[in-house]
Amino acid sequence: MSISPAITVGEGIQCNYPVICLFDQRLYVALTHQQDDRESLRVFVFDEDLKALDTRTALSDFPINSRPSLGSDGQRLCIFWLRKSGRTGEIVFQDVNQVSDTSPQILAPVSGNSGWIRTASSPEGDMIVVWQDGSQKPYQCRYSLLKDGKPGPVQTLTSEFPVRHPDVIYGDNAFYIAAEQDTKDFQPQIYLTRILKNGRIDKSIRISDHPAGNYHPSLALSQNGDLVVAYTSPRKGKQHWDMPRWVYLSFYNGRKVRHLDPLPGMDLTKDLTDQSLEYPRLAALDSGQLFLTGRPSQNFFVQVRGEKGFEKPYRLEQDGWGGRGLTVELAVRGHTVYTVRRDLREVILQKIEVRKPESRMDKLKSFPASGEIPELKNSSYQNYRDVYPKIMGKTVFFGDLHHHTAYSDGIGDPDEYYMRARDFLGDDFFCLTDHDHFVGRPMQPGDWQMMKDVADYYNAGDSFTTFYGIEWTTGRYPNSGYGHRNIYAIDPAMPLIDHTRDPWKTSKDLLKEIRVFDGIAVPHHTGWTGTDWENADDISQPMCEIISNHGAYEYMGNRPIQHRGGKKGSFMQDGLAGGHRFGVIGSTDSHGLIWHHRAGYKRNCIRSGLTAVITEHLNRESLFQAMKRRHTYATSGIKLFLRFECENSMQGDVMTSHRVPEFSVECISPDPILRIVLVKNNSDVYEYGGDGLRSRFTWTDPDPIPGQESWYYLRVTTVTGEMAWSSPIWITPLI
Template sequence: MTRTALMAWLLLVPVTGNANDIFLPLLPGQQRGQLRRDTVRDVAAGQLAAVPVPAALPDGRVAVAVVALQDWREKLLLQIAPGPSAPLGPPLTVADGPRAWHPRLAVSPRGELWIAWCGRRDEPGAGDYSRKVFLRRLLPAPAGPSITVSGPGRACRPDLAIDQQGNLHLAWEQWSAGQPGQVRIAYRRLDAAGRPRGGVRLVSEGSFDRRPALAVSAGGVWLAWDGLVNRCPDGGPDPDYDVFLRRLAGGQWGEIIVADNLPGIQAAPALLADGEALILAYHSSRGHDLVKWWHLRRWYRGRWFEPVGENPAEEVAWRGEKQGGEYPAPVRLPDGRLLVVSRSSQGSQVQLVDGRGISPLFDLTRRGWGSRCRRQVAVPAGDGAVLLGRRGRRQPVLERLLVQPGAGPVRWRPLRREAKQVPACRRRQHRAADGLPGFGKGGLVLYGDIHMHSALSDAAGAPDEVLARAWTRGQDFAALSDHDHIVGRPLFPSQWDELAWLSDVFDARPGFAVLHGFEWTGRPVPAGCGHRNVYFAAARPARPCGFSLGCDDTASLVKWLQPYRALVIPHHTSWTGTDWAADERVERLFEMVSVHGVSEYPGNRPIPPRAAAENSRPAFAREGLARGRVFGFVGGSDAHGLLWHHGQARRRDPWLCGLTGLVAPEVTRRAVFDALFARRTFATSGARLAAGLQANGLGVGQQGRTRQPVKISFRVEGTAPLQGVEIVRDGEVILSRKVGRRQLAGSFTDRHPGRGRHYYYLRAWQGGRPPEMIWTSPVFLDIKGE
C-alpha cells in the first residue's frame, strides 16, 4: 500500500516505519478513518470463560452465549442486553456440562433464537472422545430440554443456519473410534419446531475434514469445510489443506467445489450470503509461507472472484510477537463493504475491504504475549455497526464497532487459478542403528519434534495443522505440548480433550507415532520452578494438573504423576531456569536446544543460549550434570508458528530449530516412549544428523560401574561437512577433532579419569548459516579403580 493510499484510508498523517504503517492500535472509544471502537464489555464477569458468541435480535436486543469454566466443568451460559450498548443481564444456564463447547447462535425469520453446541452430560474417562451435538430454542422462551442431533461417535464443532422457512441446518465434524484416522463432515436438517427431517448424512469425502461453515442464500444452503489432502509425506514446509464448498438445493447435494488451488494451508472457512452470490473467507499460508493471512473469494454463477487490491499486511517482513491473520470472521455491511476480523498470533485485529481495496490492520489488543482462542465471532448489528465476541488477554469481551460511510462496495475481479502441482511422496527409508556405537543392534534411527504449540495456547495454527506439518515433513514421531495455562488463562476441558483426540487420530497414521503431552508452565526461577513438558506412555489423564490447576510446584507435579508412566523434561533453562528438584524417575531428559538457543553451558558456541529473562536465574545442562543429576538430551523446536520466533530464533522457519533423535525397534507410541525413557536419544538443532557414543561397553543414557581406563568409541554423521567433534567428560573437552567431511568415526582411551562418578557425551557441529549441532545423551560411569 502506498503512503498516499494509506492517507486516504486513515484521513490522518501516516506514521513511519515498515510494520507500523499498516499495524495501527485502535483503542476503546477511538476512531481511525472509517472505523470507531465504540463499546467494550466484559462477558461472564468474574468467571473464567471462552470466546463469547453474539447475536443481534430483531427487536434491538443482543444475545451472547459463552462457556464458563467452574471446577473443570464447562457451563454454557446466555446473557441478554436490552440494546447494543447496554450492560449484559444475568446469565441463564443453557447446559451444565461437564462438557459444553463451541456454541453457535442463529435467529429465525420469526425472531426465534436457537443455539447449537457439542458436549456430553457425563464426565469422560481417559481416551473417551464421544460427544453429541445438541440444539435448543432459547427465545422468545426456552422450549423444553435440548435436542440431540447427532448419532454415536465424536460429533463436535457444529455450525447452525436457518433458512427463510425457519428450517434449521446443522453441520459438524464426525469421528468414529472404528475408523480412528478418519474425520468427515456430517449434516442434518430440522424443521422450524426442531423436529428432524431426515437422518444424518456424511457430506464430505476426504479422510480428514474439519471446521464446517454454513450459509443460506437465494440459491440454497451452502456448506464449506477444510480438509487435509496430502496422501503421504511429501517433504513440503506446510501440510496441504484445501477449502471445499458444496450446495444443497432441491433436496440434493451438488458437486464438491475446490475453493483454491494453492499449495500449503487453506483452512478455517467462513461463509456469507450475498444475494445470488456467496462470499468465502479462509486463512492461507499463500503457497507454503508458514504465516497465514486471510483470503476472500466470491462464488457467482459458477466462477470465482477475488477483491481488487492486495492485503498490505502480506507485504511486510514480520518479526514481532503479532503475526498473521487467521480464522477470519467477515461481516457484510449495508453498503456492500466488508469488515474482516482475524486472529493474529497474539491478539485480534480488523480490516476494511471496500472499493479502494484492503485497509491497514487495526489492532484491538495491547502489545504483549498471550492468547488463547481461535475463531472470533462477528455479526452485523444494523446501520454499519458490528458486534464482535473475542477473547481479551485475560477476559472475554463483547465489542461494538461502528463503520462510517466509505468508498463503496467491494470491487471483485476474476480469480486466476493455476493447476496445483502435487509433489511426489517422500517415504522415509529408516536407517538401522547398527553402525552407531552405544545403541545396540536391530534398532531404527527415528526423528521427531516433541515440543510444539498451537492456537490452543499462545501460538498460530490449529493443533491438527501442527501435527500434520510434522507428518508431512517426514518426521517419525511428534507431540503437541500446548501450555496448561498462559497469561492466567487455563486450557478448558474440551480443549484438553481435543488435543488428546487429535493425538490419537494422527497416531493412527501408518509410520507415525504421536505422544500425549502438555507444557507445565511455571514461573521463572527463582519465583517459580521454570517450564517443563510432560509426556505419557499411554492415554493422557482425563484432566491436567497444571501450574494453575493444582500442581503449583515441582513436588506436586511429580506426586500427581505417580500413578502414570510419564516423563518430565525441563526446557529453555538458559532463559527461565529450572530448580533441579524433580524425581529422576520421571525427569530423565533435558531439552538441549530449541528456538531459544542452546542450554548446554553459558556462552555456548557455535549456537548461543537465549539470555535469561528478567529476574530469572538461568540454568544449564552441565550445571545439572555437575550436581549428579542423570538425564539424557533431546531437542525440540518450541515453535509457535512465528517467523524467526519473534526475533529469538536463528532461522526464519521456527519448526527447524530443534529435533530429537532416538533408536527404537519400531515406529509406535510405546516404542518411542520406551526409547525416551531409556535415554536412547540424541539432540539436534533441527537437521537430521546422527551420532552414537559407547564407553566401556555402556551406551548412551546408560549407567554402570566400571574400571579405568575408559575406552570410548564414537561416530557422527552430518548432513553437511562437519567442522568439529568433541568428547566431553564432566564438563571439560577431553578430545577435539577438526573434520571437514560429513562423517567421522573413531575411538579414544581416557586412561586416568579418576575414581568416582563421571559422565561422557559427544557434541559436534557442521558448517552453514546457521550452523547445526548434535549432542548424544551422556554415558554415566562409576569408576572404582584400575
C-alpha cells in the same frame, strides 16, 4: 469506523469461545465457563446498546460443554453445542429460552475431535446445522436440516478425504457449506458444497488452488449474490509453503471462481508479535461492504471494504503477548457490526459503526482460479529411519516434542501441526505442548480432551507416533516459580494439569503426581526461565530439553548457538554437576513465529530443535520407554546420526567396568561435520575434526578415576552451524 467501549462478558479468564447472534431486537452471547475440571455453557442477553439484561446457564450433567453456536429460524433462537465425558459425547441443541430449565435434545452422538458447529437459515425458516465429526477416520462433515425446531436425519458430505472446519450460509435458493478437504498430504483445499433445501447434495466446487494448504473458511453473501469465501493460507509465491500466513478471499458466482488480489496491509516479512493472519470471520453489510476480522499472532484486527477497495487492517485493543481465543465472531444489523472475542484475560463485546460509502465502490481486482493445483516446490524433508545404520540393533527415530498452537500463545490449529510433521517434515513422532495456564488463558477441559483426541487421530502404529503433552508453565525460578516443564504421557487418563491448582502447584508435587499416570517431565529453556535442579527427580524427569528456538542451554555462554537469558546454575551442565542423571532432547518450542519474534536464534520456526530416540519399534510404548531409559540425543533441527557407545552400553546408560573406558563414536550428517568434542565431567577432553559427512573414531580415557562415577557425552558442530549432543553415559571404573 466508530468502536464502542469494551464490555466484559462473563467472569474473566475462565470464559472462552464466545459466539453472538441478533434475535428479536436482542443480542445473545454464548460462551464456555470453566470451573475446575468442568465446563458449563452460559448465555448472556443484551439490548442493542449493550446493556446487560439476563444470564442463563445450560442444563447439562456432562463435565465438558463447549464450542457453542447460535442459530435462528426467525421464530426461535437455538443454541447448539458439544457436550462430552472423556472421548465420547453428543452434539445437542436447545431453545435459548428453555436452556436453563430443560435438558437439550440430542442431535448426534460423536467422539474424538468433533465440534466446530455452524448454522444458517433460509428466509422461509429452514435451518441447517453443520459440524466436524472426528468419531472415525477420516474426519467427516455432518449436517442436519431443522424445520419448526425439529431436526431431520443426520447426513454426511460425501468425501474420501478428511473434511474439517465447516462454515455454512444460505444463498441462491440453497445452503452452501465451505470446508477444508485434504485432497493431498499437507495440502488441504477449500471446497464449497451446495445443499438443496431438501438436504440433497447438489454439487461441490473447489475454491482454493494453492499447494501450500488452505484453512478455516468463512462465508458471506455479497450484494450481487456472489458467495465470498475467506480463508487462511501459509503460502509463499505461487508454489511454495512458508510459516507466515495471511487471509485470502475468493468469489463464486454460481459458475466460476475468482480470487481477490492480496488484501492491503499484507506483509509476510513481519518478524515481531503481529506476524501472520488467520481464523477469518466474514460478514456482508447492507451497503455491499464486506467486514473481515482475523487473528494475527498476538492481537485481533478488522478490515473493511470501502470505496477504493479494502482499507488497511485496524488492530483492535489489547495488543501484546498472551493467550487469546481463535476468532472475532460477528452479528450484523444494517451498518452496525456487533463483535465478541476472547481477548487477553476476558471476553470482550463491542459495537462497531461502519461508515457508509459516499460514492459507488470500485470493483475489486481479481483473477480467475486455476483448473489444477500445481505441485509444491519446497524441498522435501527426508525420513531417515530406514537410511541410517542401527545402534545395537535399534533404530533411530526423529521427532519434535514441543510446539504451541493458537489454543495457547502460538498460531495454527492442532491438525495442521500433525499433518506438517507427518507429511512435510518426514518426522516419525510428534507432540503438541500448549500451555496449561499462561498469560491470562487457562487450558479448558474441552481443549485438553480435544488435544488428546487429535493426538489419537494421528497416531498410526508403525508409521507415525504421537504423545499427549502439556506445558507446566510456572514463573521464573527462583523468584516466582520453578520454570517451565513439558509433561508427556501415553496413558489416555492423563488429566488436565494446571500449575495454579492443587496438586500441581510445586515442582515436587508435580513430579510426584505424574507418576500416577506414568508421565515424564522435561525442563526447557532452563537458562532463561530457570529450573530447580535441587528438586529434580531422575525417575519422573529423565530428560532435559537442551536446544530450542530460544537457543542452546548446555552451558552459560553456549557457542556457536547462543541462548536467550543467562540464569546461573540452570544449564544442562549444572544439573549433571549436581549428580542428576538425565538424557537430552531437542525440540523447536515453536509458536509459529519466524525468528520467534526476534527472540530466537533461527528464522525457521518449525525446525529449531529435534529429538532422536533409539529404540526397537515406532510406537508409543517403545518410544516412551526409550525416553525413560534416556536413549535419546538432541540436534538443532538437523537429522543427524550419532552413535556413542562404551562396551555394551549406549548413550543414556549407567554402567560399571573392569576396564579403562573406551568409547566408539560414529556421526553421519547431511551437512559436513566441523568437529566432534567428547566431554567428561563438563570438561572438553578430546576433539575430533570432521571427515566430511561421516566421522568415526574411538577414544580411551587416559585418566579414569577408580571407583568414582564420571559422565561422558558428545557435542557435534557442523560447518553450517548446526549442533547435536548425545545423552551422557555414566561410568564407574572398577580397576
